[in-house]
Amino acid sequence: MGGIAPLFRKSRGRRLMEALPKFRLHRPDTLDEALATIKAEPDARFVGGGTDLIVNMRRGLVETPALIDLNNVAEMQNIAHDGDTLIIGSAVTLDVLAGDKTVVRDFPAIAQAAAEVAGPTHRNVATVGGNLCLDTRCIFYNQSGWWRESNDFCLKYRGEICHVAPKSKRCFAVFSGDLAPALLIHEATISVAGPGGERQLPLAELYSGDGADYLALHPGEIVTSVAVPKPNLQSAYRKARVRGSIDFPLAGVAVGLRMADGKIADLRAALTACDTKPFSVGGLDTFLGKSVDESIAQDFGEIVQQQARPMRTTMSTPWYRRRVVARLARRLLLELGAS
Ligand SMILES: Cc1cc2nc3c(=O)[nH]c(=O)nc-3n(C[C@H](O)[C@H](O)[C@H](O)COP(=O)(O)OP(=O)(O)OC[C@H]3O[C@@H](n4cnc5c(N)ncnc54)[C@H](O)[C@@H]3O)c2cc1C
Numbered sequence: 087m088g089g090i091a092p093l094f095r096k097s098r099g100r101r102l103m104e105a106l107p108k109f110r111l112h113r114p115d116t117l118d119e120a121l122a123t124i125k126a127e128p129d130a131r132f133v134g135g136g137t138d139l140i141v142n143m144r145r146g147l148v149e150t151p152a153l154i155d156l157n158n159v160a161e162m163q164n165i166a167h168d169g170d171t172l173i174i175g176s177a178v179t180l181d182v183l184a185g186d187k188t189v190v191r192d193f194p195a196i197a198q199a200a201a202e203v204a205g206p207t208h209r210n211v212a213t214v215g216g217n218l219c220l221d222t223r224c225i226f227y228n229q230s231g232w233w234r235e236s237n238d239f240c241l242k243y244r245g246e247i248c249h250v251a252p253k254s255k256r257c258f259a260v261f262s263g264d265l266a267p268a269l270l271i272h273e274a275t276i277s278v279a280g281p282g283g284e285r286q287l288p289l290a291e292l293y294s295g296d297g298a299d300y301l302a303l304h305p306g307e308i309v310t311s312v313a314v315p316k317p318n319l320q321s322a323y324r325k326a327r328v329r330g331s332i333d334f335p336l337a338g339v340a341v342g343l344r345m346a347d348g349k350i351a352d353l354r355a356a357l358t359a360c361d362t363k364p365f366s367v368g369g370l371d372t373f374l375g376k377s378v379d380e381s382i383a384q385d386f387g388e389i390v391q392q393q394a395r396p397m398r399t400t401m402s403t404p405w406y407r408r409r410v411v412a413r414l415a416r417r418l419l420l421e422l423g424a425s
């Protein structure tokens with residue numbers, strides 16, 4: 087291979103997106119129908135808003151004979167309460183989630199994260215399930231077919247080498263969904279249904295940590311809903327991105343804080359776009375019983391920075407992304423502590 091083709095070289099008449107290939111479209115109305123459809127078409131892909139999947143199909147990154155549209159599945163449509171638990175159907179759109187009064191009041195980090203995804207037209211159709219399951223990203227992967235081919239593809243799809251870490255046998259493509267960290271600090275669990283029946287698991291267990299095979303779902307499993315216990319803490323979400331109005335996070339952080347008698351009684355943080363999966367920051371018990379001030383916020387930012395592990399998967403450097411996520415975390419803690 088004669089080096090990597092420049093990322094923004096003119097396409098010289100080649101299309102950056104190909105026409106959408108032909109596929110069969112199924113529109114089940116119930117979960118049972120959706121499961122029967124995937125049993126009959128095991129190579130089909132589920133689709134919510136299609137704002138991630140359709141782009142990847144047009145780039146030749148996903149080949150599938152059929153799509154199963156989950157938007158009409160009755161069991162996945164609503165935001166409901168079960169005692170003190172909020173249940174969010176995975177076909178709920180991000181626009182609806184961001185505007186839901188209970189979510190805005192009790193789970194501000196979740197509402198803020200939903201409102202920060204892409205642009206308004208995406209959020210009108212993009213779903214909770216699609217946001218949690220969206221593909222991992224990398225500058226060597228989210229490219230047109232001709233660009234990837236001219237660089238011998240890469241380990242994640244059709245190639246043999248990782249251009250980010252050429253000696254590695256694993257993919258480091260980054261998970262860049264905004265909702266996951268906000269749900270993680272709220273200890274969300276997800277329900278999934280598939281050929282083997284239904285099961286519940288902590289959201290963190292949805293992700294495998296492998297940038298290529300990034301979900302830990304069994305074949306044919308659908309994420310049907312997310313359950314979040316009523317919180318006993320304040321929360322907020324913030325992200326850094328290149329284009330303020332419409333962009334994936336270069337790094338994003340959700341912070342949850344509960345104060346008692348002026349001291350920290352609970353402190354949580356979770357990151358996105360800093361690794362192959364979203365994850366909760368560890369080691370925060372050390373702050374319990376302390377006041378929120380500049381010095382504590384600085385220490386908190388340092389712990390966040392140490393645990394963020396972005397690789398060279400975006401145009402921004404890992405160094406910048408680690409610094410910026412630490413700064414965002416520090417600010418959020420000070421803001422929550424002052425409110
Ligand atoms: C210009 C642009 C900017 C973007 N900016 C952001 C951003 O800032 N933040 C961000 O988080 N995302 C961003 N995205 C990606 C995408 O728009 C969102 O992540 C969106 O929430 C994906 O939801 P969807 O319903 O459209 O997913 P889809 O495209 O329908 O699906 C995504 C993946 O999830 C799978 N899937 C969908 N629903 C389920 C389910 N219920 N169970 C199991 N698997 C399922 C699909 O098979 C597919 O693999 C951006 C996209 C574009 C094009």
Ligand code: SF4
Pocket residue numbers: 223224225226227240241242243247248249250251256257258259297399
């Ligand atoms: S990190 Fe993954 S997507 Fe990026 S070049 Fe390496 S194998 Fe490809």
